[in-house]
Amino acid sequence: MAEILVLDDVFDAAVLVGKILTRKGHTVHTFTEEQDAIDFFMENTVDLVILDIRLKKMTGLDVLALFKAHSPGVRVIMLTGYPTEETAIHAKSLGADEYCVKPIDRDELLEKAEKVLAGVR
Amino acid sequence: MNGLPLLPAIIVDIFGSAANIVFSFLAWRYALLLVKRQPDNFVWGYLHYVTFAIAAFAISRAVGHLVKQFLMIGGRADIWLEISPYSGGFNTLFMISVAAVMIFYHKGVQAYELLEHEAGKLKNANKNLAAAANQLRDLNQNLEHKVLERTEELSQSEKKFRHLFSASKDMVFFSDNAGRLVDMNDSGFEMLGYDEGAKELCLTDLFAGPGQAEIYNSMLGRDGYIKDLNLEFTRRDGTAISVLLSATAIFGEGGEMLGSEAIAKDLTKVKTMLEQLGASEKMASVGQMAAGVAHEINTPLGIILGYSQLLMDDFPEGSEQHESLQVIERQTKASRKIVADLLKFSRQSGSSRQLISMNEVLADVVAVTEHTLGLSHINVQLDVDRELPMICGDPEKLRQVFVNLINNAHHAMQDTGGRLYLQSSRDKDGRWILIKVRDTGCGISEGNQARIFDPFFTTKPVGQGTGLGLSVSYGIIHEHGGRIEVESPAPDPDPGMAAGTIFQITLPVRSAQELDTICRGDGMNFSGADFAGGHSG
Secondary structure, three states: EEEEEEOOOEEEEEEEHHHHHHHOOOEEEEEHHHHHHHHHHHHHHEEEEEEEEEEEOOOOHHHHHHHHHHOOOOOOEEEEEEHHHHHHHHHHHOOOOEEEEEEHHHHHHHHHHHHHHHHHH | OOOOOHHHHHHHHHHHHHHHHHHHHHHHHHHHHHHHOOOOOOHHHHHHHHHHHHHHHHHHHHHHHHHHHHHHHHOHHHHHHHHHHHHHHHHHHHHHHHHHHHHHHHHHHHHHHHHHHHHHHHHHHHHHHHHHHHHHHHHHHHHHHHHHHHHHHHHHHHHHHHHHHHHHOOOOEEEEEOEEEEEEEEEHHHHHOOOOOOOEHHHHEOOOOOOOOHHHHHHHHHOOOOEEEEEEEEEOOOOOOEEEEEEEEOOOOOOOEEEEEEEEOOOHHHHHHHHHHHHHHHHHHHHHHHHHHHHHHHHHHHHHHHHHHHHHHHHHOOOHHHHHHHHHHHHHHHHHHHHHHHHHOOOOOOOOOOOEEEHHHHHHHHHHHHHHHHOOEEEEEOOOOOOOOEEEEEEEHHHHHHHHHHHHHHHHHHHEEEEEEEEEOOOOOOOOEEEEEEEEEOOOOOOOOOOOOOOOOOOOOOOOOOOOOOHHHHHHHHHHHOOOEEEOOOOOOOOOOOOOOOOEEEEEOHHHHHHHHHHHHHHHHOOOOOHHHHHHO
């Protein structure tokens, strides 16, 4: 099972994603503060990151760039309530594996997560 | 007398007398030559008379002396005594002649001088006269030149203003005091729909509203001008056009009003433009608001949906709790659909652009809807332009537009049945493609036509439509750089059929280069819950 980091500025949303994935046996670390998530990511091994694009101080794209710079192999799913062509293209160019639009369905989330994680191994 | 020898004296007298004659004649001849040489010379003429008189005197005196001497010598002193008084008389006569001529000189010179003086005056006068004549001629020539110049200037100016009048795209007219339009330019006639000069028009023919001609006249009479008055003119066919009128009164020398000159600008296009602008602004602001609300609702909706799905796992299927949670899930999903529609309308949801054939899109939509339409006795006719150029667009979204339009057409004809025409064509420059969706349904009232693109506007019964279909379609077509227009009742209806409604969609055909830039997102492998339309990989 995988180590998954979830960063979303809305606590309930982060916890929800966490609960869904935990039930499938993954270890999930949920964060609402960018800096906490970055600190954790730098010190631990993470297989998959699920990133919201609208955060409190930074954007999910900034965080994505940081993570990819630190460990290029990490898998990333972008999850946003504000999908635009620009952010989609930008995320893709930064190395994101998926770009999903909120509100995401439980089954779809699981499916995407499995698909992306399968790419790792 | 005899005592003195008289011979020398006699000889001298004889020769002297002869010499006297010779010299006097020589002088006369000389004077004659001078006169011949210069006939106009007064002095020579005078000299001629003097020498002539002297010559005559010389003959008279010298011949007298010679006769006397010869008679004396011949001893005929008695004869001499007899004729000597005659000789003396002649002498005196000729002497007087000479004296007379001498006196005449003085008077003659005076006369000559007077004459000269008069001639001089005359000459001067003539000179002055000639100068005056010259001046007059110059003046005349100058005047002629000036007149030519002025005429030319006038003609230029006339040409300029005539051109301004005739070439103006706005109506320009002159009216007399009785309100007759004495002159109007072609644009004016065109604006009113008359053939040029077809009819003698009056101000009262022009103004649509009753009493407006009087208001026009009274305003001009009071202020002398009218500036930017917004009113309506009646066209020949009775329709009204909105114009912006500016006019100036023409006053006579006594201050009485002779008429007016006016310029009117057709505002129909401006009004339409402003209305369209207003509509698209409204769309944009409603779209922004809707998008803002939708995004805010999206997050809690997602959380509600997620937690209800999580909870469902905790209860066995068939239990009351599980069923309740299913209702929550279903309703949340319904809300999510509305939010997604709103987002589509606001054009902020993702999109995928690729080269597509609108003919294929139409065929797809017809294939999907034909069966349902058939159940309502609606006959579908698809008429496509085989040469229709490809366009760049999102096929899923465009399909959605036509599904929406066909659904509306279906709704308009569901009780009566009818025909549905779908037609594709392109404009003559090949820069736009046109798609017409025409039904023979009940049509859209004029009042509703202005509102059909408004979000949440619907004429369907509650629960049958969200009122978002057309606004979403509007958003999609705009996003594709196109236009969507409605016309109801549609022109030229089929015999025996209701006029119905035409929706015309215009989409731009892009150049290959533009297509490259726009369609670069084509290969994206991204998708999302509401993003299926954009998912093309």
